[in-house]
Amino acid sequence: MKNRVWIIILSFSVLICAVCWLYISNLSPLSQIVGIYQNGNLVEKIDLNSVTERREITLSGEYGKNTVLVSNGHIMMKSAECPDKLCVKHGELKNGGTPIVCLPNRVVVKFEDSPDGADAKTGAVR
């Protein structure tokens, strides 16, 4: 194939991905239930609307500790001891498309798919 054809194909792919990204990062959460996972296992499930006082949840992993801060309607990674601290930079968990992820310690904080907490995507009921 000619270079020109490839330029069109690749530019088109970039465009499609950009649209997908806009869609994903604006998905509204399906519930206010947040699950905190480590190594793929549920550590804690929290209903953000029923949180009355601020509290911190500490998780230990291979690369140090992660501290999750929960308050009414809000959840974020307050601190992390891993090298890059991307989960902290992520800020508050805002939408259903983009979970907070700490790869070194394998921690994921995300909105659950349904109010009862059954995970529709993986099919697992916890």
Add this chain to the structure above:
Amino acid sequence: MKTKNLILTAILTALALVSFMIEAAIPPLTPIYGIKLGIANVFTLFALYALGTRQAAAVLFLRILLGSIFTGQLVSFIYSLTGGVLSFALMVLLKRFFPVKQVWVLSALCAVMHNVGQLGAAVLMTGTVQILYYLPVLVIAGIIAGTFTGLCAQLVLMRLKNQTY
């Protein structure tokens, strides 16, 4: 001739390692996570076209191994290796369809494959499928970075067209 080949492979590995280390040491170009240029890929591509599959494999995998030891990040070793194996497999498979003038296309495709592989590794490591949300970002980054590194290798290859190794 054989010695020359061996030495060239060694030099390319060293260059790839150095560029990898420099890239790891300087602050990332973008604030977006997981996105980098991957300059070391220039040397793998060059080795593939100028020397051959085995030499390119040596340049790539020795660089990944040594780079992980020198930067001391074992987490990234697993991701690097997964991405490296997948993109290299694709590179070898598709090489016959891309003449020297289209190295940049092959590079872009392989960079995307590399990123997809790393994300796949992340999904397996965390056991969370939702991480795939990052796929569009990584595909775009792969196309841009791959095109750039591919062009670098391509321009050098075209200048050295009549060189025999």
